[in-house]
Amino acid sequence: MQVGELVADPGPNAARVPAGTDLVEWYYERGWSDGLPVVPPTPEKVAATVAALGGEPQRVEARVPPRWGSLSREVLAINAVMAGCRPEYAPVVRAAMVAMCTTHFNLNGIQATTHMAAPLLVVNGPVRRQIGMNCAHNVFGPGNRANATIGRAIRLILLNVGGGRPGELDQSTLGQPGKYTYCIAENEEASPWPPYHVSRGYLPEDSTVFAIAAESPHSVTNHIADDPEGILDSIVSAMSTIAHNNAVSGGSCAVIIGPEHAATIGAHGWTRADVRSYLWMNTKNTFADVSFGHRYGRVYNRNLPRWYRRQPEARIPIVPRPEDIHVFVAGGGAGRFSAFVPGWGHMSSPVLRSLDGRPPPGDGGCEDGTCLL
């Protein structure tokens, strides 16, 4: 936009360049991109986004590791506009960043690790509809502005403010596509169960963001089973490998149940708690599996809980408790698919926050399960 004298003081993060400058290239040249073109922020768009956050542009919402840059409302707005967000998406971006900058999420480690972990966001509550998020067909895929740009805004903040540049502070060996954007909403309307955030003690009219350090989703196909056990046994099969990080590092994971599977499971009277307990109880890894039968030297594995039996035949749950399997319903109405989303491990605890930053009321003083750490 050409501003001339119209903007007397565009703020401490602004500078002026000659008219005619190719702004997309200007941001590329400074490394302020995820590799895709950014939307050049204008004073009007930044101001509208700051206003959606409650004004006070220099108020710091978080400090983002490992660079520990200050995420003021204005800096958040700049990144949100660059990602393509509309102003009304900004409170979701803020709640996600507040959740991710909670100490026990360990964003410092997630940014720097050689693992492919990326923060997966799951949004619940009325804000999903208010800002037009997709919780149905192709929920992990492209096509919805809110999902795509909220997830992208998170990544731009992790890159620009957090300094998580590949090969520098981000040492991930492979990365994964979710590091561009990884944001979905729960399909509360297609779920046989109360919304996820209600199961954690929030009111249905609250809106929340759940953040978990996660690998890519692993598709679970089951077109045969007409009962919960059969569907869940397919998810158990996806979980029962020694390749994902949960197998050797415990922690937490997510399971996304597609609406058709959810309808079958719900029709048999099974609750969300029944689902995660069944999954927790029936995964098949043994200590011999995760220790390679001591083929490479005697293994204890200090990253698994001390109360696990270290005998070869002992079953090793993929996460320590059923509550560490976070179950959501999402996806389109047709298709008997679900997804298993492995986590990063015990190094990070998933965090749930309301848009105004409140921790889960249902955790009874054990916020995000951290009293068990």
Place this chain on the structure above:
Amino acid sequence: MRELIVYDPTGRIEVEPRPLAPRPSTVAGLRVGVLDNAKWKAGRLLERTVALLDEVGEVRHYRKESFSRNAAPELIARIAAENDLALTAIGD
């Protein structure tokens, strides 16, 4: 001249970088705190490293709760109080 406004999206750094402590010229007689970061092979790597230190003084061993999370401030304070130098390593 008409101009365009651009923005720096990186945010200010308001934390102070801390300089490294002065390096000792010898380890002879010094108390060494060995911090195992709990990675798979960190313990073994540290054990062999300590064996290479000539005429080292007393050696004390410590362990982080998680390799990826920061060491607890109390643990760092204890290592600093009980030793002249600290040794740590990552070992996958």
